[in-house]
Amino acid sequence: MLIRFNAENFLSFNKRIEFSLIANKERRLPSHIIKGDGLNILKSGVIYGANASGKSNLVKAIDFSSQVITKGIENLSPVNCHFRLDKKNIKKPTIFNYEIKVNEKFYSYGFALKLDNNEIIEEWLYEIGRKKENKIFERIRNNEGKHDIEIGLQLSSKAKTRFEVYREDFKDANNLLFLSEMNRKSIDDFSELKVFKDVFNWFNKKLTVLFPKSKFSGLNFIGDDNEMSETFNSFLNVFKTGINNVTSEEIDLDNFDIPQKIKEDLTKNILKTKAIIFEINGITYSLKKNNQNEYKIKKIGLEHYTNDGQSVVFDIEDESDGTQRLFDFIPALHELKQTDSVFIIDELDRSLHSKLTYGIFELFLNATKENESQLIATTHESLLLDLELLRRDEIWFMEKQNNQSHLYSLDEFKVRNDKIVNKDYLLGRYGAIPIFKSFKNLKF
Known part of the structure; x- marks a missing residue:
């Protein structure tokens, strides 16, 4: 499951933004929550905002960073993907971080890279819990430009010997992620290194991103x-x-x-x-x-x-x-029902009637009560702004301020559960709506 996602210096995100699926303390709609180790994780999330507010950029950030992990940055084209409205940002690192649940354990994984030359400069993986976090590995670039890998796992002598070889080979790997590289190595014989496979497979097999023109394989x-x-x-x-x-x-x-x-x-x-x-x-x-x-x-x-x-x-x-x-949606819903998958869909409502969009979310929430699947979508469909369908902490807004995208939750407004949210949203009480000048002075 996806718990949290952070991005910084990517497209319209200058400063660090955070999308969180950690539930608040309200007791409404308990079937929307997966409980584990004192942490309640939401099964769904919807993101609203005006056109060009940055909703799709959030999806692109997840898609890009996951592809860096599964395909390698050398197979992507990140030119001009940094925040371009500040000239200094071309030299600043772009940072992504995920908090995820895999096989009943919780992990924080992320990396920092320079998009002007496709260079990975930092990388980290931690197992996280309520009281402490355990380092699995951390990768930094030293003063000589070499990449040092510090392992936090307790390794057997054979695993340690193998790992030292991999670590030495990796010192000059400027455009490779260590997590990805370890999944190309022969580590199946070492149970203590299984975490590398588990985390990589979450990105490779559990996470699916669908854009309006995507063709899902169902x-x-x-x-x-x-x-x-x-x-x-x-x-x-x-x-x-x-x-x-x-x-x-x-x-x-x-x-x-x-x-x-x-x-x-x-x-x-x-x-x-x-x-x-x-x-x-x-x-x-x-x-x-x-x-x-x-x-x-x-x-x-x-x-x-x-x-x-x-x-x-x-x-x-x-x-x-x-x-x-x-x-595209039918096989996606089928997979969400059958497996513990995470689907992130950009413009869920595109070409769909309002009631059909509502029905897709309603169907997902009813059909996946017994598993840990998640459905996250950007949308303009205000019919979904219904507190009988979704919780306050499942509704998010994206807004442009000073040419930068900012993300915030409806939960910050502390609205009552009987509130007609879609009406207040269209009235502009939560922001994240189009604001334009009068058409009266428009000359054709």
Whole structure:
């Protein structure tokens, strides 16, 4: 689970901002809380704000920092990602820090880097508790420009010998994270080093970020996963999309009529993601490997019925933008229900009706009472500002002040639980709304 996230000197965040999912002491909606080691963690959060206030930048900060961990900064393009409205910031470090819960333990992990030359200058991992914190490792750059790793774990003699080799090899690794590098090493034989795998896998397997144009991979399971296919059909029926069934037609890659270069690129990419979705001439396809390591392509279709009961299959591109967006949310909701995942969705309400946006959050909260999944979203949908749906500490606002983004919670306003929050928000009582001059003097 995500407990807290901090970012500094990234996009519109000049000073340190903090997004926290630590619950307050109110007793309302107890099913929204996961309790553990004296710490109550919220299952959801929504972030409001005017256009260009920095909501999407919060999502981008989480996405960028998690990709630095899982993919490496050498595979990213962080040019001009620092806070650019202060010229001195180009030389200042950009800092990210996460507090997370993994396997009933709590960790603080973060790093500082210089975005002008992709250089990691600090990194740390601590196990944290109510009374004390235990250092797992800390990495700093010494006066000679070398990277020193200080380990806080109690290691066996064999593990210590192996670790010393890794530490020595890492002294000149200016653009690598030590956490990431340790996950490329042979450490499975040393149980005391398992924490490196656990923390890395949280970022690699538990955390998913969806932007408005993201394509989540749930479509890959249609046709060979009965549960997923039934889930799609059930959701589409509940949401009254007019789709009666999701179909798939399997095509052998060798018989697929596309240029050989495109085939090579597709199979090269699938090594990294196991399955991918792609479009050709407005038709959606899914490519994955079967158990025999054979590449198989599926053409995804949506079955509608005519007035006389005849079946007509449409391509996904023939459907409305809202229906297409549901094809990302349905597998996301399915995964949230089945696993302890964290989904962060930018512009949840984009192309969706207000009641449908409300229904997605309501469905998530009802369907995940037995697990530790979390759903965090940015939105403009004021219908979600309902204290019967969400707690005060689950509602956040982003506002620009002096060209910098500031993040704060509704909980700071100490509003009553019977308050009509969405009305007060639109009246500007909590800030984070658009403020513009009168249109009367606008000349065309």
